[in-house]
Amino acid sequence: xxxxxxxxxxxCLFGAHGLAQASTADTLTYNDVFALEFASSPAPHPDDNxxxxxxxxxxxxxxxxxxxxxRVDFDGELxxxxxxxxxxxxxTWSPDGKRLAFxxxxxxxxxxxxxWSDTREHGQITRLTGSPxxxxxxxxxxxxxxxxxxxAPQKPPVSLPTPxxxxxxxxxxxxxxxxxxxxxxxGYLPDGHVQIYVxxxxxxxxxxxxxxxxxxxxxxxxxxxxxxxxxxxxRHADAFENPLNSEVYSVRLSDGxxxxxxxxxxxxxxxxxSPDGKRxxWLGFDDQRKSYQLTRLYVMELDKADAKPQxxxxxxxxAAGNIQWSDNSKGIYFSYTKHGKDIIALxxxxxxxxxxxxxxxxMSYSRPYSGGDYAVNDDGVVLYTLASxxxxxxxxxxxxxRERALTDLNSDLLGHKELAAIEEIWYRSSHxxxxxxxxxxxxxxxxxxxxxxxxxxxxxxxxxxxxxxxxAEIQLMAAAGYVVLYTNPRGxxxxxxxxxxxxxxxxxxxxxxxxxxxxxxxxxxxxIDPDKLFITGGSGGGVxxxxxxxxxxxFAAAVVAKPVINWYSFxxxxxxxxYFARYWFPGMPWDNLExxxxxxxxxxxxxxxxxxxxxxxxxxxxxxxxxxxxxxxALKLQGVDSAMVRVPDAxxxxxxxxxxLIGKVAYILHWFDKYNK
Numbered sequence: 001x002x003x004x005x006x007x008x009x010x011x012c013l014f015g016a017h018g019l020a021q022a023s024t025a026d027t028l029t030y031n032d033v034f035a036l037e038f039a040s041s042p043a044p045h046p047d048d049n050x051x052x053x054x055x056x057x058x059x060x061x062x063x064x065x066x067x068x069x070x071r072v073d074f075d076g077e078l079x080x081x082x083x084x085x086x087x088x089x090x091x092t093w094s095p096d097g098k099r100l101a102f103x104x105x106x107x108x109x110x111x112x113x114x115x116w117s118d119t120r121e122h123g124q125i126t127r128l129t130g131s132p133x134x135x136x137x138x139x140x141x142x143x144x145x146x147x148x149x150x151x152a153p154q155k156p157p158v159s160l161p162t163p164x165x166x167x168x169x170x171x172x173x174x175x176x177x178x179x180x181x182x183x184x185x186x187g188y189l190p191d192g193h194v195q196i197y198v199x200x201x202x203x204x205x206x207x208x209x210x211x212x213x214x215x216x217x218x219x220x221x222x223x224x225x226x227x228x229x230x231x232x233x234x235r236h237a238d239a240f241e242n243p244l245n246s247e248v249y250s251v252r253l254s255d256g257x258x259x260x261x262x263x264x265x266x267x268x269x270x271x272x273x274s275p276d277g278k279r280x281x282w283l284g285f286d287d288q289r290k291s292y293q294l295t296r297l298y299v300m301e302l303d304k305a306d307a308k309p310q311x312x313x314x315x316x317x318x319a320a321g322n323i324q325w326s327d328n329s330k331g332i333y334f335s336y337t338k339h340g341k342d343i344i345a346l347x348x349x350x351x352x353x354x355x356x357x358x359x360x361x362x363m364s365y366s367r368p369y370s371g372g373d374y375a376v377n378d379d380g381v382v383l384y385t386l387a388s389x390x391x392x393x394x395x396x397x398x399x400x401x402r403e404r405a406l407t408d409l410n411s412d413l414l415g416h417k418e419l420a421a422i423e424e425i426w427y428r429s430s431h432x433x434x435x436x437x438x439x440x441x442x443x444x445x446x447x448x449x450x451x452x453x454x455x456x457x458x459x460x461x462x463x464x465x466x467x468x469x470x471x472a473e474i475q476l477m478a479a480a481g482y483v484v485l486y487t488n489p490r491g492x493x494x495x496x497x498x499x500x501x502x503x504x505x506x507x508x509x510x511x512x513x514x515x516x517x518x519x520x521x522x523x524x525x526x527x528i529d530p531d532k533l534f535i536t537g538g539s540g541g542g543v544x545x546x547x548x549x550x551x552x553x554x555f556a557a558a559v560v561a562k563p564v565i566n567w568y569s570f571x572x573x574x575x576x577x578x579y580f581a582r583y584w585f586p587g588m589p590w591d592n593l594e595x596x597x598x599x600x601x602x603x604x605x606x607x608x609x610x611x612x613x614x615x616x617x618x619x620x621x622x623x624x625x626x627x628x629x630x631x632x633x634a635l636k637l638q639g640v641d642s643a644m645v646r647v648p649d650a651x652x653x654x655x656x657x658x659x660x661l662i663g664k665v666a667y668i669l670h671w672f673d674k675y676n677k
Contacts, residue, residue: 002396016145021138026418027444030662033472037409038365038392040067042375042383043091043100045117047114049074051375051383052081052091052100053395055409056506058658059085062148065658070100071407072399074381081115082106088113090133094141099201100146101135112144114201125203134219137201138226144201144456145146146231150208151192162198179240183575183583185651194639196220196231198253209251215239216247216392218269224277226362227625228252232282234270243579247280254427265489268298270321274329278302279349281323281332291584292463292493292500295319297334297347302390312347317496335360337370338492339437340467342373344382344398344437355399361387362470365456367538367657368439368471369464370487370494390414405505418444420478422468426520429490431510434499438518440485441478451529453676456519457486458537458544460562462507465494476665482534484673489514489544505586505631507599508547515544516552533558534672539623540560543601549612550604557675559668561615562623562652565631567596575621596620604670605634611641615664617650 025032037057044051051074054067060071062085069081069088082088086106088316093100100115100122109122110131115122126132132146135368156175163169182188184213194216199206215234216537222229234246235258241268248261248271249482261280262268266287273280288643297320299308313320318336325332331348333356342360349354360372372393374384379400386396386405391414394407420441429436443452455477459466466486477484486497489511491503503511522528537545542563549558564570571581589596597603612635614628630643645667647660655661 022597028417028419028472028475029479030666032413033662034058035413036365036392036472037408038362039385039395039407040363040373040393041091042373042385043087043093044375044377044381044383046093046095046097046378048097051395053087060234062659063659072395074402074406075405090135092135092137094201096141099138099472103132103652104622105136112146116514121528124200128183128206136220136222138222139224140226142201143198143226144648145196145198145222146494147194147196147220148218149192150195151190154191170446179429179578182621184620185653187619187621196229196251209253211451221271221273223250223273227254230271230273232267232271241576244287263285272325273302274325275327276329278329279632281325283320283323288344289583290501291504294495294497295321295333297323299332301347304437318494322374324376326376331589333375333376333382335372337419337465338371340488340494340550342370342372342387344384348526355404356382357384358383359386359396362391362393362468364662365392365470366472367459368466368469369459369466369476384611387467389468390419392470411635420444420475420484421446424468425521429510429514431513434490436514436518438485438486438490440522441474441484443478443483448464448527451673452483452527453481453532453534454519454522454528455484455672456515456533456535457484458490458515458535458541459486459488460537460539460541462491462503462511462540463493464542465492472661473665477669480669483522485513485516485518508544512544512547512551515548532676534558536561536668542623546601549605549608549610550601551607552608555610555638557611557672559671560628560631561602561614561664562617562620562654563631564623564628565600565627566602567600569630570595570623570627573624573626600629602634603636605631608635608638608640611675613643613645613667615645615647615667617647617652617654619649620652622652
């Protein structure tokens with residue numbers, strides 16, 4: 001008997017070749033994805049009127065995203081600092097602004113490079129065996145600190161005989177006994193740990209400051225005298241059982257002695273020392289083991305034995321992130337997301353808070369997630385990535401009487417095309433009358449007197465948020481003639497902690513109701529064909545898509561992307577299993593079988609009648625492809641028209657390669673077009 005599997009590959013649908021330039025079509029096309037650009041990592045010069053940023057672009061021949069460093073003057077003039085098909089990133093100015101350190105793979109591996117502003121030359125200054133990250137200059141500009149994974153190979157527990165000369169034996173078995181043994185996007189992890197290093201800024205031999213299993217995460221910050229570095233790590237013996245319980249530490253350069261600054265159950269991370277060296281700020285929360293908890297901003301005086309942490313954002317019901325001190329050490333810049341908008345604010349130590357802008361974002365060019373980059377120069381001028389529904393992220397400036405965009409990276413590609421118009425909507429949930437925010441993408445040439453098919457596109461997370469920003473996937477769906485609805489149901493971030501915690505140990509549940517109410521709100525507008533409703537979503541959105549078709553037959557077809565289908569098997573196969581088991585569920589799966597299965601879409605597959613396609617990367621270790629395989633086989637046993645798309649070598653973030661983004665959308669539209677009759 002032949003197998004009932006349908007395995008399809010991406011390349012056959014849109015072809016193996018593409019144009020090196022943008023298409024001449026009036027709407028967005030698949031090949032246009034390769035011509036998209038976006039700005040990231042702004043690095044304003046400390047005291048001059050220009051900034052450096054990463055100009056990201058797609059290479060159609062290599063099927064990769066690359067980035068070079070560009071300079072933009074505050075009057076908008078652009079010029080390149082680096083070039084070539086490389087990934088240059090993490091630009092970081094020296095305190096005096098004479099040198100710019102950055103990381104690049106232009107030598108064949110990630111190394112630290114230096115740019116000199118007087119001669120405009122740049123060159124490699126390291127020959128590291130690993131990939132450096134989190135570059136940080138010492139206050140006097142003489143040293144650079146960075147973090148780097150450092151191998152610590154473990155000897156196998158058995159000794160095997162050596163093959164005879166010329167023999168071709170199988171590779172030796174791989175012995176694994178560490179708790180965190182694989183990670184999405186990285187695969188099976190080598191033995192070793194992230195460590196902190198320092199090196200002369202003029203080049204030379206890096207010196208390793210930390211050792212052992214520190215579980216260091218994030219960047220490092222120098223003390224004002226340049227004698228210590230502050231960092232965040234989970235050094236507790238029970239780190240596997242309590243994966244979020246990090247603290248802020250310092251390490252002395254003279255002898256490597258590590259001292260602990262914070263002590264509470266919960267994360268303390270992203271430490272940042274004030275320019276005057278008197279205080280340290282960081283982010284964290286008291287851990288209550290909830291699936292979502294609000295990250296807050298803290299500050300504490302240094303060098304005082306009785307110093308106590310001061311909470312600066314107690315009145316703010318949104319998560320703080322990305323902190324940076326003002327030059328006078330009297331305030332801290334930080335970002336947060338409110339109602340799908342990314343906000344940059346200045347928090348004064350005296351309690352006053354000022355919103356600088358609510359226009360940051362645009363970093364997720366594939367799907368319309370919130371999130372952006374910013375940086376501040378010594379004069380308080382803020383450079384940030386600008387969100388727009390019609391463009392990926394550009395660079396913008398605010399401060400000193402200026403507020404405008406500095407770049408316009410995609411007008412040459414998109415200026416002559418008709419894109420989907422994006423409209424923000426609010427509607428009420430039929431469950432409890434809560435206000436739910438969403439956005440409508442109207443297809444080019446939209447005519448309200450006609451009837452259109454609708455795609456409901458659901459975000460992942462589930463504790464994330466969509467925004468009204470540019471998204472290639474949404475635009476391509478709209479260009480194919482569909483109205484697209486995307487919303488932030490309960491469980492989404494940016495609406496307060498209580499709204500996000502509505503789904504704690506209760507997911508999926510009334511978030512499904514919120515989504516269906518959004519569909520009803522659009523049907524009530526009169527331009528949606530109720531017989532042509534389609535549903536899709538990825539990750540957490542894949543969970544909700546599978547949940548929806550197990551609870552309603554209203555959709556003509558569904559595409560379930562990189563989902564969790566069975567919470568029991570998910571916890572026992574996902575990369576972050578220690579976190580998921582302890583924060584998303586009331587206990588271990590074998591002790592809570594009824595709870596796990598109550599919220600598993602597999603439990604309702606017997607009710608599914610909707611034609612369904614599964615789509616997942618074969619190298620996905622966050623929601624492993626075995627989840628999709630379970631559902632696919634269950635649907636076939638149930639007699640449901642179904643298919644499975646497997647994306648070779650792709651991790652959870654499928655669109656890490658541009659062609660995978662195209663393939664994902666192409667297959668979704670193929671499946672929906674099949675039932676859009």
